[in-house]
Amino acid sequence: xxxxxxxxxxxxxxxxxxxxxxxxxxxxxxxxxxxxxxxxxxxxxxxxxxxxxxxxxxxxxxxxxxxxxxxxxxxxxxxxxxxxxxxxxxxxxxxxxxxxxxxxxxxxxxxxxxxxxxxxxxxxxxxxxxxxxxxxxxxxxxxxxxxxxxxxxxxxxxxxxxxxxxxxxxxxxxxxxxxxxxxxxxxxxxxxxxxxxxxxxxxxxxxxxxxxxxxxxxxxxxxxxxxxxxxxxxxxxxxxxxxxxxxxxxxxxxxxxxxxxxxxxxxxxxxxxxxxxxxxxxxxxxxxxxxxxxxxxxxxxxxxxxxxxxxxxxxxxxxxxxxxxxx
Amino acid sequence: xxxxxxxxxxxxxxxxxxxxxxxxxxxxxxxxxxxxxxxxxxxxxxxxxxxxxxxxxxxxxxxxxxxxxxxxxxxxxxxxxxxxxxxxxxxxxxxxxxxxxxxxxxxxxxxxxxxxxxxxxxxxxxxxxxxxxxxxxxxxxxxxxxxxxxxxxxxxxxxxxxxxxxxxxxxxxxxxxxxxxxxxxxxxxxxxxxxxxxxxxxxxxxxxxxxxxxxxxxxxx
Numbered sequence: 387x388x389x390x391x392x393x394x395x396x397x398x399x400x401x402x403x404x405x406x407x408x409x410x411x412x413x414x415x416x417x418x419x420x421x422x423x424x425x426x427x428x429x430x431x432x433x434x435x436x437x438x439x440x441x442x443x444x445x446x447x448x449x450x451x452x453x454x455x456x457x458x459x460x461x462x463x464x465x466x467x468x469x470x471x472x473x474x475x476x477x478x479x480x481x482x483x484x485x486x487x488x489x490x491x492x493x494x495x496x497x498x499x500x501x502x503x504x505x506x507x508x509x510x511x512x513x514x515x516x517x518x519x520x521x522x523x524x525x526x527x528x529x530x531x532x533x534x535x536x537x538x539x540x541x542x543x544x545x546x547x548x549x550x551x552x553x554x555x556x557x558x559x560x561x562x563x564x565x566x567x568x569x570x571x572x573x574x575x576x577x578x579x580x581x582x583x584x585x586x587x588x589x590x591x592x593x594x595x596x597x598x599x600x601x602x603x604x605x606x607x608x609x610x611x612x613x614x615x616x617x618x619x620x621x622x623x624x625x626x627x628x629x630x631x632x633x634x635x636x637x638x639x640x641x642x643x644x645x646x647x648x649x650x651x652x653x654x655x656x657x658x659x660x661x662x663x664x665x666x667x668x669x670x671x672x673x674x675x676x677x678x679x680x681x682x683x684x685x686x687x688x689x690x691x692x693x694x695x696x697x698x699x700x701x702x703x704x705x706x707x708x709x710x711x712x713x
Numbered sequence: 714x715x716x717x718x719x720x721x722x723x724x725x726x727x728x729x730x731x732x733x734x735x736x737x738x739x740x741x742x743x744x745x746x747x748x749x750x751x752x753x754x755x756x757x758x759x760x761x762x763x764x765x766x767x768x769x770x771x772x773x774x775x776x777x778x779x780x781x782x783x784x785x786x787x788x789x790x791x792x793x794x795x796x797x798x799x800x801x802x803x804x805x806x807x808x809x810x811x812x813x814x815x816x817x818x819x820x821x822x823x824x825x826x827x828x829x830x831x832x833x834x835x836x837x838x839x840x841x842x843x844x845x846x847x848x849x850x851x852x853x854x855x856x857x858x859x860x861x862x863x864x865x866x867x868x869x870x871x872x873x874x875x876x877x878x879x880x881x882x883x884x885x886x887x888x889x890x891x892x893x894x895x896x897x898x899x900x901x902x903x904x905x906x907x908x909x910x911x912x913x914x915x916x917x918x919x920x921x922x923x924x925x926x927x928x929x930x931x932x933x934x
Contacts (some may be wrong), residue, residue, distance in 0.1 A: 389878035398854070418760065621872070
């Protein structure tokens with residue numbers, strides 16, 4: 387899987403030559419400097435407080451209120467973390483949480499390992515059907531034709547409602563894939579696009595992944611060594627999340643994924659949660675995950691339901707793109 | 714010995730922020746325009762990025778490396794959640810006069826119109842990527858950050874950036890020139906095929922939405 391920037395730039399060249407006009411640069415700069423010098427002076431005033439200790443000013447109170455926000459944003463440079471249930475618990479409560487997550491993951495892994503493995507020929511396609519927000523699934527409805535009818539400044543607006551996406555990925559990565567999207571509330575809003583080449587990992591590559599949790603973890607943590615230990619879980623979860631849908635066809639790999647998750651710090655159980663299609667289940671969330679984000683499992687069968695952002699409605703093997711597998 | 718820019722930024726030296734703005738505002742602006750396809754939003758993102766940089770200044774590590782990746786990382790986060798950042802800096806933002814909607818020179822107008830088509834077409838392609846893929850793509854490919862620098866700017870592992878790029882690549886591979894750059898040509902072709910005037914009525918939207926899937930499907934197999 388090459389990620390040569392040159393090749394990527396040919397696929398989607400940097401558009402336009404946007405220039406910040408000299409006037410605008412001046413206006414924005416002046417504004418920034420005004421804000422900064424203002425606050426700078428305020429801070430200085432505070433640090434030279436006289437022994438008579440004046441009543442804290444309204445401005446000072448504002449500074450104090452801003453501190454927790456700043457901390458939250460500092461933690462969340464990559465991902466928003468405000469309100470994560472994991473934060474702020476004492477050690478033993480966190481340990482209890484983790485113990486509960488490990489037990490649940492163990493049950494999920496056992497249930498997953500018990501399912502039948504699905505096989506597929508090289509010339510077939512892995513079909514996945516998902517539901518979630520257009521932004522999350524990368525579904526965009528405006529067509530080239532529609533776009534060309536606009537003159538002047540125009541930005542296609544993202545669709546805000548729920549969309550359903552069907553995707554066909556070549557088993558060996560050699561054939562072109564297909565993605566189709568449709569708005570749940572309005573079936574006339576549709577998208578269809580071909581996909582060329584292999585993406586992250588093909589189904590064949592998934593089958594070749596180690597099914598030992600430690601080996602799998604090593605593979606998916608990859609070069610996370612230069613990332614602080616606290617952010618390791620986040621990276622691994624993202625990488626595993628990219629394959630977990632297709633992995634539901636491979637019991638041994640699924641089980642290994644869940645056992646690997648159980649080894650990560652910062653995994654906890656959310657008892658009642660709904661996937662992006664509104665189906666209720668039991669959830670797993672992760673340290674530093676966006677607020678409300680969880681992987682969702684059916685409470686009794688422990689089948690993987692997708693996430694709170696993108697529900698997994700179906701997975702299967704199709705003979706050709708555009709064909710929905712039976713069952 | 715001269716105190717480094719990073720040290721001065723950390724210390725909250727206003728002049729250091731002036732210098733930071735002069736050196737990097739144009740790049741942050743370009744990144745914002747290309748990420749959003751919208752110049753008005755981009756102006757806000759520039760302001761919010763530097764206000765956030767000021768707020769987060771104590772997180773700057775010592776050294777001599779350029780602060781550009783750090784600023785681009787902040788700009789990316791601000792773009793992801795403009796509303797949240799705007800709420801935080803609401804009081805500061807209202808004081809900025811809105812940009813002049815009419816550019817100063819005629820050739821500027823022409824250039825902007827050509828740019829706008831490109832920007833809108835690129836938006837269409839970008840919106841087909843997942844958020845994380847979009848962020849890794851614009852930082853690495855359009856702004857030329859290497860994977861490690863982009864990873865640091867986004868606060869994720871290098872492998873995560875690489876896998877996002879690889880997934881972005883797959884989704885972009887099939888977007889042809891027709892979809893990306895030749896919207897105009899297509900419009901001409903359609904005008905000859907379809908004599909009925911095409912406006913912005915809901916009907917023509919539907920028609921456009923219906924006709925495209927069909928043509929894409931035919932191409933695929």
